[in-house]
Amino acid sequence: MATVKSLIRSNKINANGEAVIYLRYGHQQKVKDISSGIKIVASKWDEKNQKVNSIKGIRKTRVNESLFKSKMQSDLLVNTKIEQAKAKILEIARELQLNKIDPEVSLVKAKFIEKEIITPSSDYELIPLFKEFMDKTSKSDGTKANYKTAIYHLTAFEKTKLQSPLRISNISLEFIDNFRQFLHTDLVKPGGKEKGISDSSVGTTLKNLKVLLNYLKDRSYKVPDIINKIKVPRLEKTIVFLTEEEIDQLLSFRFSKEKYERVRDVFVLNCYTGLRYSDLQRLNKNHIHDGAIEMRAYKNQRDIYVPLTKRPLQILEKYNYELPSLSEQKFNNYIKEASKEAGIDKQVELIKTSSGNKSYEYVPKWKVITSHIAIKTFISLCGKKGISPKAVSEITGKSVEIIIKHYYGIDKETIKQQINHAFDYEKNLPYSGINSC
Incomplete structure (x- = not known):
């Protein structure tokens, strides 16, 4: 049988x-x-x-x-x-x-x-498939916003360069080269003034196009075999994080609006826990056991274990373990406004590249603060306190390599302390003088 x-x-x-x-x-x-x-x-x-x-x-x-x-x-x-x-x-x-x-x-x-019972044979239009994928996905609001931006870029290219529907069969290395050049030099930004976007934005759109193509390939659409040949620029970004003094500054500030206080509390909580925003938003009392967070990560289903210190426990107790609920987009808008009001305005240098050309810009720190900065702050504080990258990897679910490369920031005071400690033995050495010419 x-x-x-x-x-x-x-x-x-x-x-x-x-x-x-x-x-x-x-x-x-x-x-x-x-x-x-x-x-x-x-x-x-x-x-x-x-x-x-x-x-x-x-x-x-x-x-x-x-x-x-x-x-x-x-x-x-x-x-x-x-x-x-x-x-x-x-x-x-x-x-x-x-x-x-x-x-x-x-x-x-x-x-x-x-x-070939499960292989779609028709040459489908790409943009409707992208919209369908975006509607079905369970990714965060931030990721969905990036998908929406990629759709905007592809739609602009379709109207300007193709003047006919963009189809799966159009995807080739030549298409990728033309699309990349279009984004760098010809794309009109919303508002109708500036043209062209940065390498970072181009990289994000190409990365999300690859996500879509892999999604279609996994579902047996006839996708041209070039996905692994699409090169996404990898840019070294400035690692922005808050110092302990800036966290204290946020905590002690009396805000003009209650919503700023709430978003400040959630942000600071995450500076001491390092949770993804999707996990932070579903955190409740059932996840707290023996003074630690124990939960399964929503994104990758990995087990999370984060011991809680005094400050995060106080914040959780303040809200009876039910944190204020906000979309990630609103959270990022409010935490910028709150940080500006609290005077988190130390200048940070940002490096931007477009078509390989670098430009430098100084902006106040509040302008770049997001939910992601809280994770970078947590990882950077862990490094300062001597917690091993391996332990941080287990807490955050990120690899040691990714943590060091993209999340671990270090301030000048910490560098100074480590150098002084490393060469502390020199103070007991006899001074023999330095010969000069």
Whole structure:
């Protein structure tokens, strides 16, 4: 009797924790694994029920309700495709038997692949697919905003350079070169005045275009095989963080609006916990055990363990462990306004590049403060206090390399203290004089 089950292979999980769903067809004590072409995050696979379950272990709350529903809808779509593929394999086996042909495993696999039952054959327009992907994704508001910007850039290129719908088949290295040049020199920014954007903005759009193309490829759209050849510029950015003195300044300031006080409290809390904003917003008393945060990260499903010191505990108690709820976009707007009012205005140097040309600009620190700066502040404070990068990696879920390269900032006073401590032995050395010419 022919059987089909769906599974993922533990030895086929890639570096991003993703795995392809296989359909294991069995007949006469022989089996053959057939790729479904569907790739998922391996930790979301429910082996017992042979289904994707992205909401397992996640408690539905008012804050994450829309994301919860989005994940359920996405799971339903994938699970439906899996069941359709399994049904098609059994249908192929039955057709062979009706024709008095043994539905042996290799033959059924070949017939399944030949039919290309899950491969969309039409050359779809790219921008509607991008919009559909953005609507379905459960990413943060900030990430969705970046997707929306990428769609704006592609739409502008379509209207200005192609004057016809941009299709999947248009994606080539020549297209990427032309699109990159357009973004650098010809793109008109909203408002209709300035032209061209920075290398950093170009890199973000190209990165998100690659995200879309990989998404389509995983769902068996016929995407040209150039994804890995699309080069995204990697720029060394200034690591901006708050010093302990600036945190004290924020905490002691009496704000003109209550919303600034609330957003200040959440920001400072995260300067001592380093949580992603999605995890910070769903944090509640159920996540606190023996004076530490214990929860599963929403983004990568990794376990988080953050011991709480006095200040973050006081803030949590102030709000009875139910933090003010704000979208990340509003949070970032309010924390800038609050930091400006509190006088967090030390000048920081920003480096911008466009078409490889660098420019330098000094801006007050409040202008660049976001929820992300709180994570950089936490990591930088950990470094100053002597906490190992490995321990910080376990807390934040970021690799040691990424932490050191993109998150760990160090102030001049810390550098001075470390140098003085390192060469402290010199003060006991006899002075022998320095010969001069």
